[in-house]
Amino acid sequence: MNDQEKALISKVKRGDVDAFEQLFEGYYKKVYNIALRMIGNHDDACELAQEVFIRIYRSIGGFKEESQLSTWIYRIATNVCLDELRRRKNRKIVSMDEDIKLEDNQLKRQLEDHKPTPDIIAERNETREAIKEAILQLPEHHRTMIIMRDIQGLSYDDIAKILQTPEGTVKSRINRARQALKKLLVNNKELSSREYVK
């Protein structure tokens, strides 16, 4: 961490919003994209990403200057997103009947959206959409891995630091997450082509 960053941090610790923006604006987009892949829609991602930075603003007093700023930001971003996902899951259990109905509809809609077209570009976009969709269907811990490693391009070492887990665990988790994603994609594809034949 350079001197300028240190000076900004101490200003932020005293509540300076301008200094906060100077220090963190470069991370806004990254955090927003993490939230977007975690939660799946722009409005919620916007809310969540802002929540991440509010939490950073509140807790900057606890940030130790010897640790890396980006690691700390990613950690808070991951925690905020996981908290939200957990919160939603709990909410779902309460109204299970409704959700089943809703999910049926959603499923139909998704399948309709993904009818194959002859256009290659559209197909490529479609594959990308299918991947995004599948990522959202992954369990949270797998989703986190795919987003950090394959979308954000973070190293194994960085991910281990962010999640505060041993690198060995990260290694096996990344592989399992990718396997799960592949399985989901294959399943979704099968479902979709079956629907298309009908």
Add this chain to the structure above:
Amino acid sequence: MECSNFRDLISLYIDGMFDKQQEEEFRAHMDICDECRYEMYEMMELVKLCNSIPEEDLPDDFKQELRIKLLAEKEKHKKSKWINILGNRSMKYASGIAAAVMLIFAMRGLFIHQMPLGNTNRSEISVQFAKGSATERANSPQQESDPQTDFHDESGSAVSGSSSQDSQESLKTQTDAGTAEPEVAKVHGRKFSDNVSLKLSGAGTAEEATDNKTGGNQERYINKEGTRGSVAQEQTIMLEFSESMPDGAFASGVPEDEESAVTVRQDQGNSGMDDHSYKFCNVSEITIKASNPSTEAERIKLYLVARGAEILDPAVVENEIPLNEITGNTNIRQNKARGGVIIFVRIPVSLYPRVIAAMRSSFSPSVLTVSRVYSVDVSQMAKELENSLLNIEVQMLNALKANENVSSEILNPMKELKDKASRRLKWIKEGANNVFVVISITRS
């Protein structure tokens, strides 16, 4: 190597995490097992696909919304901090603050008494002078600048300053409207250094008085804002205040030392333009569709007042708040022209997210849209208003020096201008701790 073992290691291979020996073993298995090789290529394809997902841009209002939320957080923190200070170390800080307050009053008193007072007329003015900006004046940099002339436009600030022609016209209107001594009204457009030496009988002419740069300066505020707030119109934004963290969470991380206490105190007080919290005015523009705009307006006013908002008198907004210069917005007038109703509201930054969240839950997204949320840099505007204020004060003093029995016909228009400028300055300075919300209620 077993197939299951191979599959556990595929990712490490793809990510280049192997050492040489591991890689050789891995490749050896790949050569002999078609299924595992196929599995690996599929996985590689998957990773490539994930890598190709493009990063998406931030929503247009992301930064502005976040800024407002951060300011709200700061406010909240400031309050809890004050409670802490007063609770824990009340005597230490309270005595310090009391001393500071007393010192300010003492200095003001000193200032008033040292004024060269001749008669009652003068003393009245000088007291007012001291009240208006004794401390600000002392801090104010005596630099040359192009003072804003728009505040002497009595015909309605909403249009003033939109072009230099406008400003010229308004100046003429006022001059014609009959001050006995037209020179008085002319001086505001001049540079500060000129004004210092300008006597009441001085050589100001109408042409000189019209500051051609006025239009340009106004543009500048808006352009400055433009960099922050090039915002998409009619984009629906969701602002919901998160209550998930306890209030004290921030305070725990901040050292409770003398320095931070001082910072808080400065933020609370009139520390002048150097303080960053005066740099911005926050504005939010909301559109609500209603079948009967005027009835709906009354309902919304009640709704907002109940939630801590302050409804602003449209006349005050027209004449005293430079809101139109701040927003640079013509939509407000257009919406009004179309038969809609405009409500101007001021909401403390700390309450804003909650009020908006409440409104959003009360109105459907098709009815309520938050068109823009932004902060505008008004430091320049405030600085120029301060300079203008200073100019008027100097003029008033010079008038008195030149002629002790100067008539109230000369002084009164000056006083009016001065009051108007101070009121505008006050609104601007309070802008950082509040959000000005312009609500257009249009016919659905």
